[in-house]
Amino acid sequence: MRTQVAIVGAGPAGLLLAHLLRLRGIESVVLERQSRDHIERRIRAGVLEQGTVDLLDEVGLADRLHRERLVHSGLELLFDGTGHRIPLTDLTGRELTIYAQHELVKDLVAAHLAAGGPLLFEAPASAIDPATATVRFQHDGRTRELTADLVAGCDGFHGVGRTAVPADAVTAYDHEYPFSWLGILAEAPPSSDELIYSCHDRGFALHSMRTPRITRLYLQVAPDERLDDWPDERIWTELRARLARDDGFELADGPILDKGITALRSHVVEPMRYDKLFLAGDSAHIVPATGAKGLNLAVADVCVLASAIDEWYRTGRSDGLDGYSDTCLRRVWRVQHFSWWMTTMLHLLPDGDPFARRVQLAQLRYLVSSTAAATSFAENYVGLPLPKGA
Ligand code: APR
Numbered sequence: 065m066r067t068q069v070a071i072v073g074a075g076p077a078g079l080l081l082a083h084l085l086r087l088r089g090i091e092s093v094v095l096e097r098q099s100r101d102h103i104e105r106r107i108r109a110g111v112l113e114q115g116t117v118d119l120l121d122e123v124g125l126a127d128r129l130h131r132e133r134l135v136h137s138g139l140e141l142l143f144d145g146t147g148h149r150i151p152l153t154d155l156t157g158r159e160l161t162i163y164a165q166h167e168l169v170k171d172l173v174a175a176h177l178a179a180g181g182p183l184l185f186e187a188p189a190s191a192i193d194p195a196t197a198t199v200r201f202q203h204d205g206r207t208r209e210l211t212a213d214l215v216a217g218c219d220g221f222h223g224v225g226r227t228a229v230p231a232d233a234v235t236a237y238d239h240e241y242p243f244s245w246l247g248i249l250a251e252a253p254p255s256s257d258e259l260i261y262s263c264h265d266r267g268f269a270l271h272s273m274r275t276p277r278i279t280r281l282y283l284q285v286a287p288d289e290r291l292d293d294w295p296d297e298r299i300w301t302e303l304r305a306r307l308a309r310d311d312g313f314e315l316a317d318g319p320i321l322d323k324g325i326t327a328l329r330s331h332v333v334e335p336m337r338y339d340k341l342f343l344a345g346d347s348a349h350i351v352p353a354t355g356a357k358g359l360n361l362a363v364a365d366v367c368v369l370a371s372a373i374d375e376w377y378r379t380g381r382s383d384g385l386d387g388y389s390d391t392c393l394r395r396v397w398r399v400q401h402f403s404w405w406m407t408t409m410l411h412l413l414p415d416g417d418p419f420a421r422r423v424q425l426a427q428l429r430y431l432v433s434s435t436a437a438a439t440s441f442a443e444n445y446v447g448l449p450l451p452k453g454a
Pocket residue numbers: 072073074075076077078095096097098103108109165187188189190218219220221222223224344345346347357358359360362
């Protein structure tokens with residue numbers, strides 16, 4: 065098979081890149097390891113920055129999003145039993161969108177197939193040659209090759225993109241957090257109109273939502289925690305304890321539809337480009353979920369990549385391609401800092417260091433009492449504008 069851009073991975077990064085390229089008349093083939101059903105059901109996060117929504121609007125991918133999303137203009141930080149609202153929109157003029165990642169993936173797949181975009185499901189790539197822009201993959205029981213001018217490795221943290229770059233050509237930056245998140249999806253009406261981030265002596269908790277009938281909640285647990293040790297009632301008891309407050313707030317519970325434990329890590333590989341291979345999204349960087357940045361960062365990467373590829377095909381100039389990694393990494397490290405800072409501010413540190421606890425609370429009290437601090441938090445949380453020319 066031959067195409068202009070070979071895209072490995074049909075997550076938000078790969079699918080949006082294919083769409084942005086198609087709008088510029090550039091062909092691509094998307095190879096996805098899993099089935100369509102699997103990627104459209106995979107429960108992930110669901111917070112979209114305004115920049116992400118504006119882009120989806122611009123490229124005609126936001127119709128259902130606008131019909132079904134929840135729009136937030138603030139969030140709450142809960143500590144010492146009291147909730148403190150951060151008025152995100154008042155401070156930044158920008159709003160948040162709650163729309164599940166797998167619903168966005170459904171929209172992207174539907175748009176891609178409706179436009180006749182080549183997308184092979186159950187086609188795991190086994191090797192990428194960055195020098196020749198060739199991808200070897202399995203499909204229908206046969207090993208095949210896709211040759212292109214460029215390859216986009218949008219295959220996440222566990223894909224082949226990241227490992228196709230020789231180890232001596234990249235530097236990996238890693239930070240593991242000494243805790244994980246137990247996340248649930250519950251058939252219960254949200255107990256608050258906005259997200260609640262709780263910094264509690266029993267550990268972190270997050271009240272989020274998907275729809276007026278579906279709530280999404282998270283609990284800080286130990287990194288080696290086992291799901292079997294968390295029967296539904298224990299989860300609700302712990303959530304009630306960590307979201308308890310002094311204003312009569314009641315946490316609505318209900319049947320738990322899905323639950324899972326995810327590790328929290330910060331990870332970046334530099335550079336994000338090697339020869340004809342360009343890494344975008346989780347294949348190049350992972351952020352802890354606390355700042356809800358993973359999806360939005362993947363969108364920012366492919367914005368830069370699509371315009372760089374377009375420039376190359378239209379003008380032959382490779383400035384954008386040559387600057388791709390540096391351009392993206394500036395935003396990646398800003399977001400890494402913000403996500404690390406938010407995570408360390410809100411989670412109980414296992415060593416129970418009393419000094420660290422006092423410093424966390426001092427940071428939180430400053431954040432909710434200083435407009436300057438709240439504005440800095442808000443502008444990072446709602447997302448910095450997407451790179452120009454995207
Ligand atoms: N061959 C083909 N496809 C692959 C391979 C492979 N060898 N390995 C992985 N994939 C697919 C996965 O099945 C997945 O559908 O690549 C896709 C990667 O998608 P994501 O993991 O969603 O990554 P990305 O598109 O970068 O989006 C980042 O996803 O995980 C969340 O929190 C993360 O929100 C962030 C967003």
